[in-house]
Amino acid sequence: MIAAVAACVPPNDSAEARTRRVIDRCAGCGHCRELMDDSSCRFMPELYRLVDREAADGEPISSLAMKRLLALCTNCGICPCAPVHTWINEARDGFVARDGLPAALRLIENVRLVGRVGGAMPRLANLLVGDGALARGVKRVIGIHPARRLPRFPRDGFSAWARQRGLFRAPQTSGRKVAYFAGCSARYYFPEVAKATVEVLQKNGVAVYLPEQKCCGMPTLLEGDRAFTFDLARFNVAELARCVAAGFDIVCSCPSCGHLLKTVLRDGAQYSPDYRALVEAMADQAHGDMAEVSARLARDDAAFTGRANGRSAHGRQPWLLGMVSWKVFSDQGYFASIDGLPRLRVANHCYDLGEYLAELDDAGELCAELGPVSGKMAYFAPCHQRQQGIGQPWMGLLGRVPQIDLRQVGDDFDCCGQGGIMGFKKAFHETSQSIGARLADQLAAAAPERLLSDCLSCRVQFEQMLPFEVFHPVEILRESYRNYRHDRLPQSLASVAPGPAVAAA
Ligand code: SF4
Ligand code: SF4
Helix, strand or coil, X not given: CHHHHHHHCCCCCCHHHHHHHHHHHHHHHCHHHHHCCCCCXXXXXXHHHHHHHHHHHCCCCCHHHHHHHHCXXXXXXXXXXXXXXXXXXXXXXXXXXXXXXXXXXXXXXXXXXXXXXXXXXXXXXXXXXXXXXXXXXXXXXXXXXXXXXXXXXXXXXXXXXXXXXXCCCCCCCCCCEEEEECHHHHHHHCHHHHHHHHHHHHHCCCEEECCCCCCCCHHHHHCCCHHHHHXXXXXXXXXXXXXXXXXXXXXXXXXXXXXXXXXXXXXXXXXXXXXXXXHHHHHHXXXXXXXXXXXXXXXXXXXXXXXXXXXHHHHCCHHHHHHHHHCCXXXXXXXXXXXXXXXXXXXXXXXXXXXXXXXXXXXCCCCCCCCCCCCEEEECCCHHHHCCCCCCHHHHHHCCXXXXXXXXXXXXXXXXXXXXXXXXXXXXXXXXXXXXXXXXXXXXXXXXXXXXXXXXXXXXHHHHHCCCEEECHHHHHHHHHHCHHHHCXXXXXXXXXXXXXXXXX
C-alpha cells in the first residue's frame, strides 16, 4: 500500500504534491482528528476520512478528492497551525493555476468591481440580486445557489458621503490620524458601518483619511486566485506603507481585511532578505547586542506614528532577532514574494477598529459621552478577529454603554461558514450552512433583538440563516454617542443603570 501511495506522489510542486504536504503533516500529527470533532471545521474530518480510507484500501487519494477537500476550508483559523493555513492556500492556488477559475466566479470574486458597478445603478442592480425571476436567472448563470439572499446595493453609498466630508484629502494635524481601510463590504454594501466608523473616530478626536485602496484580497485568496490576490496586495501594501510613513495609523473595521493586513502579510516577513539585512546592519552597529537591536526597531516603528500594534512587539523579541541573523529560516509566508520591510511596516501599524478604540480607552482618551442603548443583544467574535490575537475589545467597549444588555455567544470553535464569497456558490451553499449551524443554533437560543458581529461576511450569513437584525458593534457605539444628549436629561439620568449588563460566552 505504501508503495502504491509513494508511486502516485506527483512532481514536487504540483497541486497534488502541495495538498499531499498538508495531508501528511496533519495525518502525522493527528492533533486535529479529535480537536475538530466538535467544531465548525469540515476540512479536518474529511482529511482524516480520506487518510483512513487510503490506509484501509491502499487506494491513493485522488486528485479530485484533494480538490474537493481544499474547497472545504474557509480559512477560519480554528486549527492551530499557521503553516498549514498557508499550505492549504498554496495547494488551492496550484489547482486554480492549472485548471483555471470559471468566468462567472472571476466576476463575483471581484467584490470591489461588482460593488462599484452595482452602486452606480442600485435600482437596476438590485433587480439582478433580488428575489424575482430575473435574479433567479442571474443566479443560475453565475452559479449562485437559488436560496442565497444577496446583499442589496445601497442608494446612499459611502464614497459620495466621504467625498462631501473631505475624507479623500490627507488631514494636516499633529494629533492622532488614521488611514481608514474600509474594505469592500462596508464601502459598497453596508455603508452605515463605514459611516459609523468615521463618526466614532471623529467623535474621539481622530482625524480620518480614506486613502486609495483595493480589495484586501481575502475573497480572491480563498478562491485560489493567486495572481489577482498579489496584484491587490502589492497595491495596498505600497499605498498603506506610504500612509504610515506620513504618520497615519491604519484602521480596519472589517476583521478579514485586518487579518490579512496584520497577520497574513506579517507571516514570515521577519525572515525576508530585506528585513534580515536591516537586522544584521543594526546588529553590527550594536556589536551583536540583540536587546539593543530590539529597542532600536521599536523606536523606529514608533517614530512613524507614535505607536505600533501589540503584535509588532512579538517580532522584535531579542531571541527571535537572533534567529533572523542565523539564516536558518527563510520567509515561507504566503506573501513571501513581496518585500518583507513594507509588509512589516503595514502589519505593525494596522489596527482592528475595536483594538484601536480599546487602546484609546486604556489611555483614558475615549470619549465618555455615551448614552443608553436598548435591546437585548448577542455578540459573536468572528474568526478573523480572533486570529488577530487582540482579545475581545468590543465586549469591553460596549460594556461602557449605559443600560446595555449584551452577551457573547459562540466560542473559538465556531465559524459562520460564509468564507468570503464561498457561501454564495451553489456547490458550497449546503456545506456553508452546515458549518454555520453550530453557531446559528446558539444564536437562535440566545434570542436577541439585535445580533452583533464586526464581520460583514458573518452578517450576510446571519441574515441568511437567522431572523434577527444584524449590526456591527461600531453602529451600537455610534448610537450610544448619538443618544448622549437625551441621556443628559434629568429623568433619563435617573434611569441609567449603574453598571453595564455584559456577559462573556
Ligand atoms: S493543523 Fe496543525 S495541529 Fe492540526 S493536525 Fe494539522 S499539524 Fe496538527
Ligand atoms: S482553517 Fe478552519 S476550515 Fe480550514 S482546516 Fe483549519 S479549522 Fe478547518
